[in-house]
Amino acid sequence: MKKLLTILMLVIFPILTSAQSTGKIAGKLVDEEGAPMIAANIIVLQTSFGAATDLDGNYEIVLPAGTYTVRAQYIGYKTETIEEVIVRAGATTSLDIQLNLDLLLSEEVVVVGYGVQKKRELTGAVTSVSMKSFNKIPSQNTLSALQGQATGVNIGSYDGSPSGNASVQIRGIGTINDNQPLYVIDGVPSEINYVDPGEIESIDILKDASSAAIYGSRAANGVIMITTKRGSKNSPLQVKFKTYGGIQSLAKTYDVMNTGQYSNYMYDMLTAAGETVPDWLSAMKANPGAYPATDWQDVYYKDAESVKYELSVSGGNDWMNFNVAGTYGNKRGIVIGTKQEKTGLRINSDFTKGKFKFGQSLAISRIIESPQQHQGWEGGYRVLTVPQFVPVYDNAMVGGYGMPDPSLYPGFPLMPNPLAVQEMGEEEETYDHIMASVYAEYEIVKGLKYKLQMSKNARHYHDYYFYHPFGVPGNVPDNSLFERRSRKDHTIIENTLTYDLSFDKHNIVALAGYSQEKDEYRNISGGVYRLPDDATNVIDLGTNNPYVNGSSWEDKLLSQFGRIIYDYDDTYLLTVNIRRDGSSRFNEDERYGVFPSASVGWRVSKESFFNIPEVNDLKLRASYGVLGNNQIDRYAYIASLYVNPGSSEFSYVFGDDQTVYTGAAIPKLAADAIKWETTKTLNIGFDLAMFNDMIGISAEYYVKNTEDMLLNIPLPWSAGVWEGPVANVGEMENKGFEFSASYRNYKSSFKYSFDLNLTTYSNKVVALSGIQGDAYLGGALEYGDTNPVTKTTVGQPIASFWLWQTAGLFQSDAEAAAYGLQDGAKGGDVKFVDTNNDGILNDDDRAFMGSSIPDMELGFNFNASWGAFDFNAFIFTSIGRKLFNGARWQMERMSEWENQSADVANSWTPENPNTDIPRAIFADPNQNSRPSDRFLENADYLRLKNIEIGYTLPKEALNLTGFERMRIFISAENLLTFTGYSGYDPAVGGGNVNDTFDRGVDRALYPFARTFLFGIDLSL
């Protein structure tokens, strides 16, 4: 192996070794932990000599005898310069170098959009994710690995499904419209789903107006810059392989009524309401043991395995560098039948020749997902509310799944079997994605470069959905097959000019650019009913009601942009940005928006008067700027008619032959006067490094105001239209404080580090003028939008809980009658508070009770190593967060035939007055179940999100294997959670990407699993 490596070295670095007048500098580069640094650069100043270290951290430079200054550098580490290195002819000068990690204000560069910037010169608010911690999170989903790793970034998971639905908010919820950030992957606006965490070299998050303004109209929600691995010049061939696999399981279950409790409860319910008790219920009450005892949670949630493989090959010589990475992950979900399978190949390379530079990025990926069916409606809710006497399987039923058989249980509603809902809706969604990008760069004169970049993202989507009927014979719909295919193409052409200039102590980098972007989408879908029974899978075989639909859209963006970054002596820093965007989503008069920003910085520690030896760097900075958002419906400004034959809302039947005629309607009103939504952000902050970078601290404060927010004005239904026109009428304010700190101690053999980040913000709706009622309702508990639990209105945070206030239970009929506001209320009914004291109980008494937005989120990373062992723990905590527990609402609503929580057995009776569960009465005449504070819970939690222990095998043990390095590790995800929340998981309900107002409601949403993993890291 050594031999092979040597040969490789020789091929890669053809170095003359025999000339008599030459000597050598050789040595080893190690980091603070003493570990070899691979592919670090050694430069001999004022010469063209240099080398990169090999896999053992060794380097060797052959050069003429003389005295030299040698510089060793590596990204993220402080550069070391060694002067007076003497090289004698024919001799080898030994020079081992240790590099120290540079924490905050270093040579480290940050990707800022159309270029990079040295971190110490940054004046905007940019968070660089620590890849050391990020890489420790075993995930095939970049966003879930990112949660809690960066201050100012809230990754609100909607649920814990394998596809990892998450909504990302940078610095709060800036708008009621799309508030997802812009993802820029290797310089190309792109989708985040198709990047595997293992392919990522760095993640930089542009948060304030100054840093994000270069992306103008799409930057109001922040920008996440992802750079994938590209290999580096003059580095040896490196092969890395990582694999892990594990088991996930449901961490917590609800305690529901068994058949005995259920039959007693239903008996009480019906009797109290004066309803007839069916014979079957009396029989069940008498002998509950004779019935099935189905534990639906056990049937629906199953342990699930996951595996992941990552393989990469990288290297480079003096004119090129490359990285080829292949990944495969298969994550099955704990809801039976759900999965996400992800395969990816990414090839990146760069080439230099003279004044030219070329490069390419190519990524091909396929994602196959089987989702949870009817999540939260017939899915999660039913698992909890179908009574246990319903059997899982029953051969007498269509499909073979148990149902509440109407011949055995007349009058009992036909609640669908949740397992059948999941398994008989056979669905597979496939996303094929290609991202291809090429660039060419030419240095016109020294410092002035022109770059042309062309990219294409193409996505093909296929949905396959086969519905197999199940249920009571004679009462089932036909089976059916539905397929959808869509294609989305994103094309972008960018021209940029950059000019780098330094004179005296002035340093200037100027940028000007022009870009054109186009998104095109087209879909076709179709289906058919009644296919042969034996599970065929093509539409051709269906016999009834075939149908086909299709639509398309396009989106265009035309932009010019410019930026000047200036500093004087690395001490006084200034950045000015401007971008002008034209968007096809607006009419001609409002099409263009201009988005400027500026920021300043002052490195106080560079001043001669600064004399605090403990502080090795201190920078103060401030920025202000304007960003835009055009995330509204396409074509919203064009008045048009729906004439689609596929639209059943407007077609009707005429004639003796009963022909369906297509209608034409205007269900949406055009909004021709709309213009850009803009966000103005003020940011101030500082960066501090102390004790020679052992401690690093950054803090920021910002105020972010969104104006001319584009709102779809909700109209009364008497207007007769689907939705009102879009208008620029809202205002929103977000304010926040962000803090991050790190501490490293590598001085003893026990090396450890802490990283802490803290995010806090407040959100407030400032105006919703033009909206009658001044509010949006959201967070429906049930299908059909009834029972909203959130309200968004002026003066409150977005999607604030808006609920009835309760004051315990009436302890007697007399007490209820004396209260006088609840007609017909009896002892054991919930007492609702007349909060406005107007003597009537109505919707006006519903009160705001906080929101699901946390007051504070805190991520804490601990890394340590001792000899061959390494350890990582990541703790995440969310404080001041509330959830409406919709699952508990379903299980305690005590209204109809649904099974209930075991707690409901403890309902109020005159003999059992000390309880908070109201009396059992069918149909809930007092509406005890109305959305009230009874179901609002504190969802604070502290979670050990990840813990990992690794062991690196000693080199000797690998001698025969051919591997350079082998590390084995075990890890556990979500091992411990401390929370008072009673539901499956306090981390769900973080916001639905598709519906801003739907946050904070736990409809028995797909919980996060507890996962145990075992893995191996190999390199050669």
Add this chain to the structure above:
Amino acid sequence: MKINKVITVLLLALFVFTGCEENFLDVTDPNRVTEDQFWQTEDDAFKALTAAYAQLTIPLWGRWGHYECKILVENYRTDLGYFMPDYDEWVEMYSFRMSEENYTKDYYWYYYYQGIYQTNIFLENIDRVEMDNTMKAQMVGEAKFLRAFYHLKLVTYFKNIPLILAVPTVAEDFYPTQATPDAVYTQCIQDFTDAANALPTQWESRYKGRATKGAANAYLGLTHIYKTNPDWSAASSAFGSVINSGQYDLLPEFWDNFNGMSENGPESVFELQFTVNRPNNVSESQTLPAQFGAWGQGGPSDWYFDMMMNDKKADGSYSDRVYGTFFFDDPNTTAFWFEEGDTWGSTEGDRKLWKKWVYKSEVETANEPSWDRSGVNTVEMRFADVLLMQAECLNEQGQTTQAIDIINLVRARSGVTPIGTLSQSELRNHIRNYERPAELAFEGKRWADLVRWGVVEPTLRTHNNPYVDNFDVGVDEYLPIPSIDLNNNPNLVQNPGF
């Protein structure tokens, strides 16, 4: 010097790159037709009118709206039936525990207002279309008929409603105030009268289902008897013009009104059109077979069942309308799902279920409809209803004998023995508590009848409705205005008591 040069280059670059592709940002919506391209031909006009008709079927969630909104709102609260506890909203409806938000009545409101909006769009734009003037006048008549139909339904069930006669354009238009019920009735009378003058007596075969002169007159009469102070004479004259038009007759078989065998036939004055022949899966079918009888959603109340047990032929056997109205344990009850040798008693026990429309007709058999949908049309206004309303008008005007003759016509069709001489008040009572329910049960008439007679609470009580204690007189006659409208329109006032 050098800097100046660079800046010049940069500025130049910006200019060079921006000039091109003037029209790059111009787009059109490929999925729609713009307003400028529309309103050209008769076909355009017919399309716009079709969209107004389409709301008749409450196209909520494809095919469920007809049952879950229309049938529920118009039929669930009466003395005639019982219903199984299913969705909470349905329970709320029949047990008089109505909340402000209940999708059944909310969508009833929504789709009928969508229908009104479409008629107003049509009426405001029809003059842009170059087409045959006779046809144009007829189509204007149809639009007015539909606008009045939707308003009449809404005022019947919600009482205090906005009267919408124009397409909203400026912000204030979106937030109308409520009109008085009288103003709504007056407008309906106007629209129905205009429609009756413009509409043809019959449409050719391919256009059956469009509104006719007879339909407009029947609803004109209905408006006159529904309005706050009924105008019996005006109603009588409207019904008379329907009866004397020569276009209508009772079907020989009562049951053929409900089984799809006689769609748009001689007894049909206005009929909602459904089909299972659905091109491209467009939902134009309805859900009665599954929802109604076959899933056991409901059946006759004890009072109604007992009453109907007296609806007999001269030979003492049950009348045709008994067998046509509900399933019950009787050797002559048959259901389409019966196999050889099945009887109601042997398969369903002593359950009693609604039967009207629960039928798989031979017309549909060729297409094998599944149990959860049906193409059978629903007759919204039957000639038998027109006759019974005419009888009521005559009786109220003192012409009791003539009224009895008309009633006996309707009875004779089902083989029921005729009624003899009755006093005016006896006949009034007979019409209210026997004849109309016997003939028209579950056809969306009963609740409106009880409300207009002002007898809801005593009737429910006498007829043992189990939820009568929840019924608040002066409140529960009407439904609450949808909260979405109250929330978004500050000019609305909730109906009293909600």
